[in-house]
Amino acid sequence: MSQSLRIEERDTHVLATLDRPEKRNAIDQELVDALHELCATLESEPRTLVLTGAGGTFAAGADIAQLRERRADDARAGINTRCFARIRSLPMPVIAVVDGYALGGGAELAYAADIRIGTPSLKIGNPETGLGIIAAAGATWRLREIVGEPLAAEILLTGRVLGADEALAAGLVTRVLEPDEARDEAARIAARIAALDPAATQATKRALLAPRDAHPAIDLEEQAVLFESPEKMRRMTAFLERKKK
Ligand code: COA
Numbered sequence: 001m002s003q004s005l006r007i008e009e010r011d012t013h014v015l016a017t018l019d020r021p022e023k024r025n026a027i028d029q030e031l032v033d034a035l036h037e038l039c040a041t042l043e044s045e046p047r048t049l050v051l052t053g054a055g056g057t058f059a060a061g062a063d064i065a066q067l068r069e070r071r072a073d074d075a076r077a078g079i080n081t082r083c084f085a086r087i088r089s090l091p092m093p094v095i096a097v098v099d100g101y102a103l104g105g106g107a108e109l110a111y112a113a114d115i116r117i118g119t120p121s122l123k124i125g126n127p128e129t130g131l132g133i134i135a136a137a138g139a140t141w142r143l144r145e146i147v148g149e150p151l152a153a154e155i156l157l158t159g160r161v162l163g164a165d166e167a168l169a170a171g172l173v174t175r176v177l178e179p180d181e182a183r184d185e186a187a188r189i190a191a192r193i194a195a196l197d198p199a200a201t202q203a204t205k206r207a208l209l210a211p212r213d214a215h216p217a218i219d220l221e222e223q224a225v226l227f228e229s230p231e232k233m234r235r236m237t238a239f240l241e242r243k244k245k
Helices: 029-044 064-069 072-077 079-088 105-111 139-147 149-158 164-169 179-194 198-209 217-227 230-240
Strands: 005-009 013-018 048-053 094-098 101-103 115-118 123-125
Touching: 005 029, 013 029, 013 179, 029 079, 048 179, 072 079, 079 105, 094 105, 094 179, 101 105, 105 123, 105 139, 115 164, 115 179, 139 149, 198 217, 198 230
Parallel strands: 013 048, 048 094, 094 115, 101 123
Antiparallel strands: 005 013
C-alpha cells in the first residue's frame, strides 16, 4: 500500500487521507495507483468512502513535475480522468472533506465525490489554463453539473479560485465546518448511510449517475429489483407494525 494514501477502516466507512503534505498532496502516479487499488477493494466490498487530505490541504492538483513530462499519448490515456471516474462510480457514496487548497486535479477529485464538506480555509478552483492545459479530469462536465454553466465557465475560463463562503453559496460544498468538526460530520453522514438499506443506496447512486435519457427506465428497473427484496419487506413491515409493540 502507498505511503501517500493513508487508509483506515472504520465501522461505517473507509477513511482515505491523501498524505503527501510536503507536496501539498499533489496527485502523482503513485497516488493514482493507490486510489485505483482502493477502488478495487471498494468495488468488491462496497463501503462508504470518506476522502480527505493531510496537513490542512485537500490536494494542490495533479503533480506538475510529472504533468510537465507527459505527452499526447499520456493525455489520451486519461490517467487522472479514469481514476476520478472510477471513484465517482464507486457503488457506495463518496464524501469529500475539502480542507484548504483543492486546485486543478485536486478540485476534480473533490468534484468526483457525491457529498462535499468544506472548511473555512477552502480554496477551490481550476487554474489549468494558466499552466497551458485544460481541466480534463471531470471539471468541464462535472463542475457544470454541480454549480451550473455560468459559474463553471467563469471558474474554468478565468482560473478564479473560490473561498469557502462562495463555494457554499454555489452548492459546491454543502456545509462549511472547522476541519475536525468536518471530519466528524463526514463520519456522522457515513453512519447515517450505514443505517439505510445498502441495496437501495447503491441503486440510488446508479440512477443518479445515469445519463438523462436513461431515465425513467433505469429508475423503474432498479425499483423492480428492490420491490422484490426481503429487506424492503422487512423495513416496511417494521414501520407499519411499530405502534403495535
Ligand atoms: N504539483 C507538484 N508539486 C506541487 C504542487 C503540484 N500541483 N503543488 C505544490 N507542490 C509542491 C511545491 O513545488 C513545493 O515543493 P518544494 O518544497 O519541493 O519546492 C511544495 O509542494 C510546497 O508548495 P509551496 O508552493 O511552497 O506551498 P505554499 O503553501 O506556499 O502554496 C499552493 C500552496 C497550493 C498555493 C501552491 O503550491 C500552488 O500554487 N500549487 C500549484 C497549484 C496548481 O496550479 N494546481 C493545478 C495543477 S493541475
